[in-house]
Amino acid sequence: MKIIKDVKFLIVGLGLIGGSYAQALTDLGYEVGAITRSQSSIDYAKENGLISSGTTEVTREYVSRFDVIVFALYPNVLLNWLSEYQDYIKDGAVLTDVTGVKTPIVYKIQEMLRPEIEFIGAHPMAGKEVYGVQNADKTIFRNANYIVTPTDKNTPEGINCCRELGKILGFKTVCELSPEKHDEMIGFLSQLTHCIAVSLMTCKESRELVNYTGDSFRDLTRIAKINETMWTELFLLNKGELLSQMDLFIDKFKELKSAIECEDTEKMKEIMKTSTERRAYFDKK
Amino acid sequence: MKIIKDVKFLIVGLGLIGGSYAQALTDLGYEVGAITRSQSSIDYAKENGLISSGTTEVTREYVSRFDVIVFALYPNVLLNWLSEYQDYIKDGAVLTDVTGVKTPIVYKIQEMLRPEIEFIGAHPMAGKEVYGVQNADKTIFRNANYIVTPTDKNTPEGINCCRELGKILGFKTVCELSPEKHDEMIGFLSQLTHCIAVSLMTCKESRELVNYTGDSFRDLTRIAKINETMWTELFLLNKGELLSQMDLFIDKFKELKSAIECEDTEKMKEIMKTSTERRAYFDKK
Numbered sequence: 001m002k003i004i005k006d007v008k009f010l011i012v013g014l015g016l017i018g019g020s021y022a023q024a025l026t027d028l029g030y031e032v033g034a035i036t037r038s039q040s041s042i043d044y045a046k047e048n049g050l051i052s053s054g055t056t057e058v059t060r061e062y063v064s065r066f067d068v069i070v071f072a073l074y075p076n077v078l079l080n081w082l083s084e085y086q087d088y089i090k091d092g093a094v095l096t097d098v099t100g101v102k103t104p105i106v107y108k109i110q111e112m113l114r115p116e117i118e119f120i121g122a123h124p125m126a127g128k129e130v131y132g133v134q135n136a137d138k139t140i141f142r143n144a145n146y147i148v149t150p151t152d153k154n155t156p157e158g159i160n161c162c163r164e165l166g167k168i169l170g171f172k173t174v175c176e177l178s179p180e181k182h183d184e185m186i187g188f189l190s191q192l193t194h195c196i197a198v199s200l201m202t203c204k205e206s207r208e209l210v211n212y213t214g215d216s217f218r219d220l221t222r223i224a225k226i227n228e229t230m231w232t233e234l235f236l237l238n239k240g241e242l243l244s245q246m247d248l249f250i251d252k253f254k255e256l257k258s259a260i261e262c263e264d265t266e267k268m269k270e271i272m273k274t275s276t277e278r279r280a281y282f283d284k285k
Numbered sequence: 286m287k288i289i290k291d292v293k294f295l296i297v298g299l300g301l302i303g304g305s306y307a308q309a310l311t312d313l314g315y316e317v318g319a320i321t322r323s324q325s326s327i328d329y330a331k332e333n334g335l336i337s338s339g340t341t342e343v344t345r346e347y348v349s350r351f352d353v354i355v356f357a358l359y360p361n362v363l364l365n366w367l368s369e370y371q372d373y374i375k376d377g378a379v380l381t382d383v384t385g386v387k388t389p390i391v392y393k394i395q396e397m398l399r400p401e402i403e404f405i406g407a408h409p410m411a412g413k414e415v416y417g418v419q420n421a422d423k424t425i426f427r428n429a430n431y432i433v434t435p436t437d438k439n440t441p442e443g444i445n446c447c448r449e450l451g452k453i454l455g456f457k458t459v460c461e462l463s464p465e466k467h468d469e470m471i472g473f474l475s476q477l478t479h480c481i482a483v484s485l486m487t488c489k490e491s492r493e494l495v496n497y498t499g500d501s502f503r504d505l506t507r508i509a510k511i512n513e514t515m516w517t518e519l520f521l522l523n524k525g526e527l528l529s530q531m532d533l534f535i536d537k538f539k540e541l542k543s544a545i546e547c548e549d550t551e552k553m554k555e556i557m558k559t560s561t562e563r564r565a566y567f568d569k570k
Contacts, residue, residue, distance in 0.1 A: 276513070
């Protein structure tokens with residue numbers, strides 16, 4: 001499916017990310033509907049021009065109007081939703097998601113779906129430390145990456161449609177990874193970093209440290225403000241991968257610690273030089 | 286000593302921090318001189334109006350002109366400088382520094398100095414990931430903390446002069462800590478965070494991860510670009526404190542890891558809730 005002007009989008013789950021998708025797509029002139037649990041989210045989104053219609057009830061009549069459906073739900077909720085309502089979706093529709101873990105989601109969904117509809121996993125690597133449609137903000141996509149995770153079951157047209165969506169939403173980069181590669185990468189870049197930030201933040205009852213805190217500690221703990229329900233689910237869905245990334249980090253941390261312990265200044269400098277060199281890859285262009 | 290308009294400042298060590306001090310003080314109308322190793326740093330600072338005079342040679346005639354001397358040197362260089370040249374300093378002068386570790390510096394200096402001059406340790410918690418006077422920028426002080434670390438040997442006038450300096454430089458907060466408390470705090474907030482960032486950055490040859498990297502990994506590794514000579518020295522000067530902070534962090538990290546391993550979702554959520562609560566203290570007002 002090409003994303004032309006009369007394509008109709010349905011957002012299922014109107015939180016921060018779903019709301020930001022809705023805002024971006026509506027602002028581009030598309031018709032955007034929404035299904036979500038809370039009526040107040042629908043009301044807010046309508047009043048603020050994020051969607052043109054919305055409902056808390058899942059009906060065949062409503063769902064079948066849409067060509068592209070974006071699921072912005074917790075992983076387990078997403079699986080339940082599809083097993084219950086996939087019959088309502090029109091033939092030829094393209095489905096995608098925003099879930100932060102792909103392997104345990106994408107294959108299950110593709111297995112369960114009827115052949116007339118296509119699901120392509122995607123992960124918009126954007127966010128904020130606030131929740132809810134009230135904080136929807138399409139500008140969070142601007143400097144972010146959008147990762148499409150196709151499998152053998154996907155068609156070139158489906159993949160293209162999903163990539164196109166990433167582009168029109170305004171992401172800086174759109175790229176493709178297998179679900180497995182995605183989960184390995186996310187285990188390291190995102191889940192491990194959240195585990196580090198959370199652990200650092202729980203080291204001390206740190207209220208009295210606020211006056212002395214520079215940017216280093218603030219930067220390292222920004223993501224320690226965390227939605228515990230969502231992240232518990234995401235961590236466990238990617239458990240094996242995450243645990244091995246955590247082990248890798250512990251090894252490296254202990255290597256530095258033992259260099260400090262032995263006052264091995266050559267080793268310490270070597271580690272810091274490597275760190276400095278590698279960090280340079282990540283300087284924003 | 287009160288910092289009145291005819292007080293003359295000498296900056297010893299014209300790098301990023303020394304240069305930024307010079308810029309701030311010159312812009313306020315004070316006379317600022319500098320001693321540093323490289324003639325090109327002196328030339329740059331003069332041409333760009335950061336200092337009114339400067340030299341690479343340490344002479345009695347030059348040093349004795351100044352009322353307040355700020356040492357922006359590596360810790361060991363600072364100790365050597367003072368043992369060699371303290372006789373050049375005029376009676377009644379106030380000396381301070383910018384070193385990131387205090388206990389092993391402050392007491393040694395106070396022990397070694399002649400009674401006619403007073404040294405008060407200070408730590409401007411500001412920086413950038415670039416070096417040299419060419420990057421001097423007084424605005425780095427604006428959102429930063431300035432910590433004065435007096436001991437029994439300091440006079441109320443000396444302490445006041447040092448606090449006053451922090452204020453006129455434009456720091457957001459000026460506060461006092463004992464050298465010991467300072468080093469404990471800095472071991473946790475700054476040195477541990479740098480160890481974490483460096484370890485994370487050295488986990489993988491990560492060039493291929495750049496395309497997929499969101500803000501989390503970037504934030505956690507910003508300080509992984511590190512001056513290996515300076516930080517090796519700082520880590521070892523605060524070795525005992527830093528090692529115990531590293532142990533504390535490893536304990537907390539393993540606690541989270543074992544909760545994930547056992548799929549103990551209650552424990553995982555509890556840790557993340559604590560983390561979220563504590564991080565809220567650090568939201569910038």
